[in-house]
Amino acid sequence: MIHLSDRVQAMQPSATFAIKAKAAALRAEGHDVVDLSAGEPDGSPPVEAPAAARAAIDAGRNRYAPVAGIPELRDAIAANYRARGVDVGRDNVLVTVGGKQALHHLALALLGPGDEVVLFSPYWVSYVPQFELAGATPVVVRTRPEDGFQPDLADVAAAITDRTRVILVNSPSNPTGCVISRDRLAALNDLAREHDLIVISDEIYDNLTYDGTEAVCFPTLSDDAPQRTVIVNAISKTYAMTGWRVGWMVGPVAIVKACAKLQGHSTSGVSPVNQLAALGAVTAPRDFLVPIKAALLKRRALLSSGLNAIDGFDVGPIPQGAFYLFPRVDGFFGRTTPDGTTIQTAFDVANYLIEQGVGVVPGEAFGEPQCVRISYALARETLEKGLEKLRAAVSLLS
Ligand SMILES: Cc1ncc(COP(=O)(O)O)c(C=O)c1O
Numbered sequence: 001m002i003h004l005s006d007r008v009q010a011m012q013p014s015a016t017f018a019i020k021a022k023a024a025a026l027r028a029e030g031h032d033v034v035d036l037s038a039g040e041p042d043g044s045p046p047v048e049a050p051a052a053a054r055a056a057i058d059a060g061r062n063r064y065a066p067v068a069g070i071p072e073l074r075d076a077i078a079a080n081y082r083a084r085g086v087d088v089g090r091d092n093v094l095v096t097v098g099g100k101q102a103l104h105h106l107a108l109a110l111l112g113p114g115d116e117v118v119l120f121s122p123y124w125v126s127y128v129p130q131f132e133l134a135g136a137t138p139v140v141v142r143t144r145p146e147d148g149f150q151p152d153l154a155d156v157a158a159a160i161t162d163r164t165r166v167i168l169v170n171s172p173s174n175p176t177g178c179v180i181s182r183d184r185l186a187a188l189n190d191l192a193r194e195h196d197l198i199v200i201s202d203e204i205y206d207n208l209t210y211d212g213t214e215a216v217c218f219p220t221l222s223d224d225a226p227q228r229t230v231i232v233n234a235i236s237k238t239y240a241m242t243g244w245r246v247g248w249m250v251g252p253v254a255i256v257k258a259c260a261k262l263q264g265h266s267t268s269g270v271s272p273v274n275q276l277a278a279l280g281a282v283t284a285p286r287d288f289l290v291p292i293k294a295a296l297l298k299r300r301a302l303l304s305s306g307l308n309a310i311d312g313f314d315v316g317p318i319p320q321g322a323f324y325l326f327p328r329v330d331g332f333f334g335r336t337t338p339d340g341t342t343i344q345t346a347f348d349v350a351n352y353l354i355e356q357g358v359g360v361v362p363g364e365a366f367g368e369p370q371c372v373r374i375s376y377a378l379a380r381e382t383l384e385k386g387l388e389k390l391r392a393a394v395s396l397l398s
Contacts, residue, residue: 011129015365019350023359034386035359039174041240041323041377043295045281046288049241052280056273065272068260069095069248073279077248080282081231085220086250094256095275097267099204099234099247104130105259106200106230106249110166111136118159119168120151121367122175122326124202127168128367139164140367145328148317149178153187160191166198167191172205172215172321175366175373179213179321182221189221192228198255199229204247205322207238207289210297213320230255237322238289239281246270246278296323299376299383306387307374310394323377326363330370335397343397346372356393358386 016039023035068074074093081088096102103126111117113135119127121140131138139159143149156167169188171180180188192199201218209215219226230251235241249259263269270278300318303325307313312331319325329349336342337352346369350362353372363371376383 007133010132014125016125016361019354019359019361022354026354026357031357033354033357033359034382034389036374036378036383036386037359037361038375038377040242041237041292042379043240043292043377045235045239045241045244045277046284048280048284049235049239049244049277050280053273053277056276061272061276063272065269065275067264067269068256069093069269070272070275070279073275073282074248076279076282077250081217081250084217086217086226086231088226088250091253092250092256094249094259094263095270095278096247096249096259096263097270098236098242098245099202099232100126101263101267102232102234102247102249102259103127103200103202104133105262106166106232106255107131107134107136108262109255109258110198110200114163115165116161116163117166117168118156118164118197120149120170120173122149122173122363122371123168123367124170124174125365127170136165137163142367143176143178145314145316145326145368145371148319149173149176149326150180150184151188153184153191156188157191160195160197164195164197166200168200168202169218170202170204172209172319174205174322175324175361175363175368175371176326177319177322177324179209179215179319182214182216185216185218186221189218189225193222193224197228199225200232201229202232204233204237206233208293208296208323209321210293210300211320215321227252235278235281239284240292241277241281244274244277246274296377299323299378299380300325302380303374303376303383303387306383307390310387310391312394312397313390323375325374325376326366326368326371327374328370329363329372332394332397338396345369353390353393356389356396358389358393 019037206215234247346363361373
């Protein structure tokens with residue numbers, strides 16, 4: 001008999017990948033499915049990235065790269081942060097297999113049994129499983145749709161105990177698109193100083209903000225913030241390169257070294273071809289983002305007005321970052337589907353919608369059972385078709 005570890009048995013599969021797989025399976029059976037659950041941009045990377053990868057293949061970059069990342073890429077990442085006012089160099093940078101692996105390393109390097117980590121719900125799907133794998137206790141502070149999901153500082157202060165080691169901040173947020181204001185980030189930085197906590201700042205959507213809103217780079221909040229802050233980022237969202245699996249952490253050398261040790265015994269680091277593609281991306285001229293952001297703004301307007309016009313969805317304050325809407329769907333609770341099922345949860349809403357040919361992610365996956373996540377990083381026609389299907393699905397409810 002196969003015995004699986006308690007740790008893996010306790011873990012749920014990633015809900016976002018599960019919806020994507022379900023949508024693909026329904027499509028393979030011939031159903032017409034519009035998948036609005038995607039966690040990735042639909043555009044193309046800057047041309048410099050694939051060109052650099054092709055050159056790397058032609059140059060025979062077939063061998064292991066240095067575990068911590070190729071020096072040119074670590075330098076380029078550090079230079080980009082220096083340009084934003086963070087005083088870092090190569091030794092502060094570890095290149096990882098996507099932002100996800102940086103977070104996983106940090107959980108293992110900073111936390112163990114008995115340690116607590118404060119994070120905000122709604123949260124990205126992998127934080128809690130990763131902290132639990134490390135044996136740590138996630139302490140979730142709820143943020144609310146009516147506050148635009150900005151954290152309440154009194155709630156954060158109340159969640160900190162003498163076992164708290166880490167605060168995790170994700171701004172702009174997946175799934176809400178909330179960009180935490182500078183004032184609130186500064187107050188979180190003060191709390192971290194007061195309680196001697198490490199801040200993990202997941203800034204993977206930092207280039208995707210709108211309406212003049214700035215995504216504050218956490219270590220720029222005070223002169224001492226870099227001593228206790230680790231930034232996590234990746235080429236995945238900014239450069240539309242989710243599949244290349246290149247990310248990084250930037251933080252204190254002792255933490256970077258500890259995580260490099262973990263990397264040396266797990267993946268041995270990232271393929272040199274992919275790292276050189278990442279180098280092409282992070283050194284490309286920034287203007288490639290202008291049309292992407294303009295298109296995302298139009299799509300956000302289309303999706304938010306379309307959803308608000310459907311009785312049952314409530315988008316609330318329009319989010320200023322990332323490419324998701326996280327509308328409330330509790331307006332559907334108590335309604336009945338054509339097969340006689342009463343909708344009671346966001347999970348029921350998502351389940352009904354996928355049966356009707358639209359993929360959305362239930363809020364339960366993010367710790368918020370009143371909402372669903374819908375992506376607008378999709379072509380206009382896809383969003384229009386998705387809205388049409390949503391209207392049709394909702395019209396069948398009684
Ligand atoms: C908030 C957040 N952090 C981290 C990640 C992981 O990024 P990557 O695909 O680079 O591993 C994602 C991906 O969806 C994300 O949304």
